[in-house]
Amino acid sequence: MADRPVWLRGEPRRRRPRLSLERIVAAAVGLLDAEGVDGFSMRRLAARLDAGTMSLYEYVSAKEDVLDLALDAVLGEIDLSGTDGPGGTGGPGAGAWRDALVRHVTQSRRVMRAHPWVPALVGTRPLLGPNALAGSERVFGILAAAGLAGDELTAAASAVSSYVTGFVATENMWRARMRDPADEADLRRSTHEHLAARADAYPALAAHSRPENADFDAGFRQGLDIVLDGIAARTGS
Amino acid sequence: MADRPVWLRGEPRRRRPRLSLERIVAAAVGLLDAEGVDGFSMRRLAARLDAGTMSLYEYVSAKEDVLDLALDAVLGEIDLSGTDGPGGTGGPGAGAWRDALVRHVTQSRRVMRAHPWVPALVGTRPLLGPNALAGSERVFGILAAAGLAGDELTAAASAVSSYVTGFVATENMWRARMRDPADEADLRRSTHEHLAARADAYPALAAHSRPENADFDAGFRQGLDIVLDGIAARTGS
DNA sequence: ACGGTTTTCCGTACACCGCACGGAAGGGGT
DNA sequence: ACCCCTTCCGTGCGGTGTACGGAAAACCGT
Numbered sequence: 386m387a388d389r390p391v392w393l394r395g396e397p398r399r400r401r402p403r404l405s406l407e408r409i410v411a412a413a414v415g416l417l418d419a420e421g422v423d424g425f426s427m428r429r430l431a432a433r434l435d436a437g438t439m440s441l442y443e444y445v446s447a448k449e450d451v452l453d454l455a456l457d458a459v460l461g462e463i464d465l466s467g468t469d470g471p472g473g474t475g476g477p478g479a480g481a482w483r484d485a486l487v488r489h490v491t492q493s494r495r496v497m498r499a500h501p502w503v504p505a506l507v508g509t510r511p512l513l514g515p516n517a518l519a520g521s522e523r524v525f526g527i528l529a530a531a532g533l534a535g536d537e538l539t540a541a542a543s544a545v546s547s548y549v550t551g552f553v554a555t556e557n558m559w560r561a562r563m564r565d566p567a568d569e570a571d572l573r574r575s576t577h578e579h580l581a582a583r584a585d586a587y588p589a590l591a592a593h594s595r596p597e598n599a600d601f602d603a604g605f606r607q608g609l610d611i612v613l614d615g616i617a618a619r620t621g622s
Numbered sequence: 623m624a625d626r627p628v629w630l631r632g633e634p635r636r637r638r639p640r641l642s643l644e645r646i647v648a649a650a651v652g653l654l655d656a657e658g659v660d661g662f663s664m665r666r667l668a669a670r671l672d673a674g675t676m677s678l679y680e681y682v683s684a685k686e687d688v689l690d691l692a693l694d695a696v697l698g699e700i701d702l703s704g705t706d707g708p709g710g711t712g713g714p715g716a717g718a719w720r721d722a723l724v725r726h727v728t729q730s731r732r733v734m735r736a737h738p739w740v741p742a743l744v745g746t747r748p749l750l751g752p753n754a755l756a757g758s759e760r761v762f763g764i765l766a767a768a769g770l771a772g773d774e775l776t777a778a779a780s781a782v783s784s785y786v787t788g789f790v791a792t793e794n795m796w797r798a799r800m801r802d803p804a805d806e807a808d809l810r811r812s813t814h815e816h817l818a819a820r821a822d823a824y825p826a827l828a829a830h831s832r833p834e835n836a837d838f839d840a841g842f843r844q845g846l847d848i849v850l851d852g853i854a855a856r857t858g859s
Numbered sequence: 860a861c862g863g864t865t866t867t868c869c870g871t872a873c874a875c876c877g878c879a880c881g882g883a884a885g886g887g888g889t
Numbered sequence: 890a891c892c893c894c895t896t897c898c899g900t901g902c903g904g905t906g907t908a909c910g911g912a913a914a915a916c917c918g919t
Contacts, residue, residue, distance in 0.1 A: 437869035439870080439909095511813070522825075540845040541848060546788065552780060554746070593775050607777035608777040611853055611855075611856070612848065615852035684877080864916085865914100866916090880902105883899100
């Protein structure tokens, strides 16, 4: 029987699958970076891969899976090559844990700023991916080396993590609102006016709050130092 | 002209509007409590009010508005009747700020547990509603009375707030996963196995992490004490 | 060489979503 | 009696996640 004319034969099937979990996850990260969680949809993701929407479901069983995978993927961008291995018997100076922790959360903040959709996803779902676990392991290891253990260690870890994600979440939110330069001045002014108009109702807020020209870097460090001081009180150093 | 038969006359129009912002917001809180953010939709909300979907838009310009209003509404459930007004000149004992803060964040946690959808919304949007502002005012006031000011005060406030919302977010997440008793044992075991199987890759985590039988109340207090100790180091008391 | 099985891809369809638009109906003012 | 304004909402449009089933290529045993 003669072949059908070329024109009707369709694209030849590739030897190896065109799609893969890696490609899907990478595209998902790109889409999330570009459009945020709200702008993320399976159809749009498929379009980015020049694929049919339902093809994605060969590799993933639900949209939630893609979000889980994308989240863990970007958590892998945190550099874990620290200098806190079991060093010489002399050991690092007391308080080396503090530097190590500062470096780690600085990395975390960098990643969460590069991918502003991350903070909203963390805390919503269990973080059991390999990179999430590696990050937790890092924090636990540093705190254990600092002399903490048991509930105290867990509490310290949760204090640090909650602070970092909470801070960056609001930081990202404010940055996003000020992104559009047309809105920026307007937002600053209207927020300021909103507060000023209620200065009598919220005196402490009006006297001390300056969201309109916050220095996020310095603010982050100061809050972090508070948490770290609290931990230091439990290490004996 | 004769009236049309009663049967065709339709329901009589009420003198006063049947809907109101208050009713809508109250119903929204109920729906969010029952179904979570994912299960919340304008259609379902309207159904709860026996109203047409589009009727809601007479009172609200978008779904986002409803979420903003519902969020601020439940923040109003935080009891602000504290004992920290400008008391006698003798003033409260040094460290009274600590008790006041503990009471306030305990209230916050209670509200966020009663309305588990709250933590996910906080941090996503600017909190400028009256109840949100009142809550911030409360924290700022306590910290100012403790002797903090300027950037230090702001950092302390953000450390406390981030810790509380972060902790309760993950607390709620774990509680939700363990809600269904059928899944609970399974989840506990599978999570445990997941970690145990990787104990060599994550030694510190395996040695110290016990999410399967966490005491949230105690854990919350311990992490909070860490943050509060860090603040105490800045008050001179 | 060939038939069957498995893998990969995806079109269609369904139930649901937010919300723009325009109309209907009743109340109040003149 | 007239008109307008407030309140209510049906319809429709363009989007969503994903269940289902089919088509075709690749692989494999004979």
